[in-house]
Amino acid sequence: MINEDFLNDPYPAYHALRAEGALHWSPEFCGGAWLLTGHADVASVLRDPRFSVRRAGGWANSSGPGAVTELREFKRIFSRSLLFVDAPQHTRLRQVMNAGFKPVALQELAPQIQVIVDRLLDEVLAKAGPTAAGQCAEFVQFDFMRDFARPLPALVIASMLGIAAEDRSDFVAWSDDIAAFIGSPTPTLEIARAAQVSLIAMNEYFRQLLPQRRAALGDDLMSQLIRAEASGGIITTKELLAQCCTLLFAGHETTRNLLGNGMLALLQHPQQWQALQATPSLLPSALKELLRFDSPVQYTGRRLKVDVEMHGQLMKKGDLVIPLIGAANRDPAKYTDPDRLDIQRNEGAHLSFGYGPHVCIGATLTYLEAEIAMRSVMQRLPQLRLASSTQSWGVNAVYRSLNALPLQFAHPAPAVKPSVVEAAYV
Numbered sequence: 001m002i003n004e005d006f007l008n009d010p011y012p013a014y015h016a017l018r019a020e021g022a023l024h025w026s027p028e029f030c031g032g033a034w035l036l037t038g039h040a041d042v043a044s045v046l047r048d049p050r051f052s053v054r055r056a057g058g059w060a061n062s063s064g065p066g067a068v069t070e071l072r073e074f075k076r077i078f079s080r081s082l083l084f085v086d087a088p089q090h091t092r093l094r095q096v097m098n099a100g101f102k103p104v105a106l107q108e109l110a111p112q113i114q115v116i117v118d119r120l121l122d123e124v125l126a127k128a129g130p131t132a133a134g135q136c137a138e139f140v141q142f143d144f145m146r147d148f149a150r151p152l153p154a155l156v157i158a159s160m161l162g163i164a165a166e167d168r169s170d171f172v173a174w175s176d177d178i179a180a181f182i183g184s185p186t187p188t189l190e191i192a193r194a195a196q197v198s199l200i201a202m203n204e205y206f207r208q209l210l211p212q213r214r215a216a217l218g219d220d221l222m223s224q225l226i227r228a229e230a231s232g233g234i235i236t237t238k239e240l241l242a243q244c245c246t247l248l249f250a251g252h253e254t255t256r257n258l259l260g261n262g263m264l265a266l267l268q269h270p271q272q273w274q275a276l277q278a279t280p281s282l283l284p285s286a287l288k289e290l291l292r293f294d295s296p297v298q299y300t301g302r303r304l305k306v307d308v309e310m311h312g313q314l315m316k317k318g319d320l321v322i323p324l325i326g327a328a329n330r331d332p333a334k335y336t337d338p339d340r341l342d343i344q345r346n347e348g349a350h351l352s353f354g355y356g357p358h359v360c361i362g363a364t365l366t367y368l369e370a371e372i373a374m375r376s377v378m379q380r381l382p383q384l385r386l387a388s389s390t391q392s393w394g395v396n397a398v399y400r401s402l403n404a405l406p407l408q409f410a411h412p413a414p415a416v417k418p419s420v421v422e423a424a425y426v
């Protein structure tokens with residue numbers, strides 16, 4: 001199923017799978033897995049406690065003989081992550097983490113996001129060169145992924161955790177290695193080894209930072225986790241480190257692809273793009289639709305704690321189940337004309353942030369960040385257009401991502417700089 005055609009456009013494959021039935025056993029996928037395409041089925045599995053998130057060991061198994069022992073450390077660190085623990089451990093960790101994602105915490109972050117966005121756009125405009133008075137506008141090219149969508153989420157997470165923005169190139173490289181492993185249905189041992197080396201480096205980065213951070217606590221999320229660690233062991237040091245790694249990884253492998261995939265979809269649908277530019281108050285609704293239309297996370301995984309029967313088939317205890325989020329978001333039983341982009345669509349929740357107890361903790365932050373980013377891009381880069389009619393997609397099947405997105409804008413641009421944060425999500 002996962003070949004170049006799928007990576008370029010997975011949606012025809014999902015529709016073909018759906019036409020064959022609601023539940024499929026694939027012997028190849030991650031060494032054998034059940035695939036689910038329906039919106040109702042995916043939502044139901046994601047909230048069902050019989051489907052466990054404890055699957056860090058499964059990846060090790062799928063990387064070939066010898067991998068289980070060799071990937072011990074990867075498994076050890078990630079088996080404490082919010083993403084990969086079930087209740088009651090999950091409930092306890094989630095309560096601690098929730099503190100950093102409350103509206104009041106995000107409210108404080110919003111001006112910082114605006115500053116980061118402004119700085120990145122300043123750099124894009126500076127590269128376009130100086131403008132003389134009366135100069136005629138010409139189109140200037142830049143790579144939206146490299147210059148904007150890729151660095152922005154890493155800088156925002158750094159700001160949220162209260163860590164040095166200069167280290168962000170390491171964060172991105174480490175996260176990419178981990179994502180390559182998680183996003184490969186048939187990972188090689190080399191991919192698995194690189195992921196482990198990077199996860200250990202990330203964990204070590206935070207471990208070395210701890211003494212300094214314990215001595216000078218602030219309002220950032222890492223400080224809040226340290227306070228929870230100090231107050232009667234609500235969270236252990238190893239758990240604290242695992243959550244920092246998870247945030248660094250989960251926060252930007254995803255958001256950058258919402259920005260990239262979303263911008264591409266809008267520019268490929270000029271009427272929708274024009275409607276949004278004419279009425280920027282449509283941004284919240286547009287972001288929901290962009291998340292549905294081309295989900296940054298295409299699928300997740302669960303492992304069965306007990307035998308479960310579904311659609312007349314018996315799924316056995318220990319089997320891997322893959323809820324295909326990207327397919328569920330294009331389910332015709334849920335959405336009218338699901339392959340059509342409609343930024344004013346109002347047909348219920350997409351599943352791009354998951355569902356149930358593990359629903360994305362960063363969803364509100366993502367909407368906030370994406371709204372500030374898209375609003376500022378619309379204001380500051382006039383007449384934005386695609387520089388190429390074909391795009392190059394990455395090889396990662398989970399994190400649907402563009403390798404590059406060359407765009408052009410008219411330069412000189414008007415000197416508009418958003419000074420107030422107008423995002424609706426704060």
Ligand code: HEM
Pocket residue numbers: 046053082083084094157246247250251252254255256258295296297300301351352353354355357358359360361362363365366
């Ligand atoms: C476009 C942006 C994003 C998308 C599409 C996305 C998607 C998801 C999905 C699908 C899940 C559930 C996984 C599962 O059930 O197996 C999830 C969980 C999670 N996300 Fe996000 N995410 C995004 C942004 C963020 C951001 C910005 C952060 C943090 C700064 C974040 C942190 C997390 C964490 C910690 C979890 C685990 C929650 C739990 O298990 O309780 N995500 N995300």
